[in-house]
Amino acid sequence: MGIIKKIKLPVFVLIFIVSSSLYSQYKRTYPDDIRFLGKYSSKIGSGTLQEIFHKHNIAKKNNLLKGPDMIDVFIYFDSEPDNSQIHKLQILGVECFTESWTPPIFPNHPLGFMLARVPVSSFQNVLDQAFIRRVDTAKRMSAPLxxxxxxxxxxxxxxxxxxxxxxxxxxxxxxxxxxxxxxxxxxxxxxxxxxxxxxxxxxxxxxxxxxxxxxxxxxxxxxxxxxxxxxxxxxxxxxxxxxxxxxxxxxx
Missing domain, CATH: 3.40.50.200 (Peptidase S8/S53 domain)
Structure with a gap:
């Protein structure tokens, strides 16, 4: 029994060191954009968008070749955006394809959407717009079937x-x-x-x-x-x- 008690402390210390090491590695690997994505999780509709944003930040913070400048997305709204809202997005560098506007269909599809091309550098500012309800990737892998x-x-x-x-x-x-x-x-x-x-x-x-x-x-x-x-x-x-x-x- 005494031997077991003596082994407990080193084992606990070892587990703590390993856990701390993994946590530090996690913090180095996944920088502040993880907290950013958590803040806007209700507006980000796709893991693909999270991956694109994460890779962009990793490249930027490590002075590597930059990631994609623009991403193709669906932007969701409660109703068709007016000219002032479109203008706000354009100021942020967003290219809005207004011809693609698809209105809500109640009750199953309460949000309308349009295609847009968003600068990755403006992604956070775009999500900050109160009239934007959700953003999802417009990229899809497809094949003729x-x-x-x-x-x-x-x-x-x-x-x-x-x-x-x-x-x-x-x-x-x-x-x-x-x-x-x-x-x-x-x-x-x-x-x-x-x-x-x-x-x-x-x-x-x-x-x-x-x-x-x-x-x-x-x-x-x-x-x-x-x-x-x-x-x-x-x-x-x-x-x-x-x-x-x-x-x-x-x-x-």
């Missing part, structure tokens, strides 16, 4: 029975559609209308900010002509679920 998606839902079983969407007209309401230059993966002709500035209407459905509407349209009824010889990702064309359907596209 429509060939495997069709296989996963056994779409080919229906295609083989002639159920390809032929004679069916499908309406897609989305951000816009890239039609120039002409795209053989889209129907050769289709009805289209821009409702994004309602009640002003026109037939220009292009959107040079986001390709979301084009992606959705391809998923629904893309012809798969461009990718007919695809051998990657398991092979097979990236065509839509109803590749022979007609299209009505409404930009909103």
């Amino acid at each position: 429509n060939n495997t998606a069709a296989s996963a839902v056994n779409a080919s079983d229906l295609w083989s029975e002639g159920l390809t969407g032929s004679g069916i007209k499908l309406a897609i309401l989305d951000s816009g559609l890239d039609t120039d230059p002409s795209n053989p993966d889209l129907p050769s002709s289709f009805e289209k209308m821009d409702y994004s500035q309602y009640p002003t209407l026109d037939s220009d459905v292009e959107n040079h900010v986001t390709g979301h509407g084009t992606h959705v349209t391809g998923t629904v009824l893309g012809r798969g002509i461009y990718s007919s010889s695809n051998t990657g990702n398991g092979g097979g064309a990236f065509k839509g679920m109803a590749p022979d359907a007609d299209l009505v596209f409404l930009k909103i």
